[in-house]
Amino acid sequence: QKEVEQDPGPLSVPEGAIVSLNCTYSNSAFQYFMWYRQYSRKGPELLMYTYSSGNKEDGRFTAQVDKSSKYISLFIRDSQPSDSATYLCAMKGRILFGSEKLVFGKGTKLTVNP
Amino acid sequence: DSGVTQTPKHLITATGQRVTLRCSPRSGDLSVYWYQQSLDQGLQFLIQYYNGEERAKGNILERFSAQQFPDLHSELNLSSLELGDSALYFCAVSPLQSTDTQYFGPGTRLTVL
Numbered sequence: 001q002k003e004v005e006q007d008p009g010p011l012s013v014p015e016g017a018i019v020s021l022n023c024t025y026s027n028s029a030f031q032y033f034m035w036y037r038q039y040s041r042k043g044p045e046l047l048m049y050t051y052s053s054g055n056k057e058d059g060r061f062t063a064q065v066d067k068s069s070k071y072i073s074l075f076i077r078d079s080q081p082s083d084s085a086t087y088l089c090a091m092k093g094r095i096l097f098g099s100e101k102l103v104f105g106k107g108t109k110l111t112v113n114p
Numbered sequence: 115d116s117g118v119t120q121t122p123k124h125l126i127t128a129t130g131q132r133v134t135l136r137c138s139p140r141s142g143d144l145s146v147y148w149y150q151q152s153l154d155q156g157l158q159f160l161i162q163y164y165n166g167e168e169r170a171k172g173n174i175l176e177r178f179s180a181q182q183f184p185d186l187h188s189e190l191n192l193s194s195l196e197l198g199d200s201a202l203y204f205c206a207v208s209p210l211q212s213t214d215t216q217y218f219g220p221g222t223r224l225t226v227l
Contacts, residue, residue: 032214043116043204043218044157051214088157092214101147101172102206102216106156 003027006089006105015114019076023089023105026070030091030103033065035074038086038107047087048074079112086110118143118207118219126225132193135222137205139186145169145208146188147216148180152201163188195226 006023013019021035032051036044048063050056056063064073072091076083086107117140125133139146148160150173159172163182174180177195182188192199202223206216 034215036218041202041221041223043118043220045116046215046217049215090157101159101162101170102157103159104157 003103004089004091004105007108008106010109010111012111012113013079015079015081015112017079017112019079019083019110019112021074021076021087021089021108021110023072023091024070025072025091025103027093027103028067028070029093032092033063033072034090034102035061035063036088036090036104037083038088040085044088079110081112081114084111116140116207116217116219118205118217120203120205120219120222122222123220124223124225126227127195128227129195129197131195131226132191133195133224135190135192135203135205135224137188137190137219139188139205139207140209143207143209144186146182146186147206147208148174148188148190149204149206149218150201151204151221157204160190192224197226200224200226 004025035048038044053065053067060077062075086109088107089105090102119138121136144165147162151157160174161180162170177193180190202221204221206218
């Protein structure tokens with residue numbers, strides 16, 4: 001079983017739709033959860049970062065963490081064509097033996113159609 | 115724009131060759147991480163340096179090595195290149211005030227022919 005599972009899509013939605021992106025994980029040591037957005041041929045850009053279970057909102061984006069189910073989500077409201085990108089979930093545990101590496105899902109490719 | 119720079123942007127080379135990729139963090143970024151992104155494997159952690167010292171190793175091949183210099187820039191050396199090494203290579207940094215997050219550079223696209 002992979003540490004982090006993410007549906008690669010692709011996901012295609014009309015402009016204005018609510019988008020739901022999800023990841024599951026198996027390692028209960030993960031404590032920090034992030035969502036990155038990556039445009040084609042660019043570096044991943046940090047969108048959301050959360051530590052605790054529950055919801056965190058930033059503009060049109062809401063990150064949700066359910067540690068009991070080992071499940072995280074990213075919701076995008078009023079999606080725009082500029083949101084078309086690949087979305088990567090990432091997570092890490094506390095510093096264990098000095099390692100702070102991020103473990104990534106494979107990414108979900110999203111297209112928002114005008 | 116994260117403020118992290120990587121050079122070169124693109125690199126095309128032949129099998130068996132050796133290349134060096136460079137990462138320049140922002141002022142105050144002590145940690146540098148290297149990741150490889152390929153279509154089938156996704157983003158894979160290679161190695162981390164903190165203030166000049168190796169801190170953690172991931173799925174880094176023995177043909178690959180890295181170092182971090184006193185000015186905190188880092189280099190990733192890839193030798194005896196194989197076709198399968200073709201990928202995007204990213205460095206990421208953690209700011210001193212928040213080591214929980216990482217900010218990525220624009221990447222170097224390596225093509226091995």
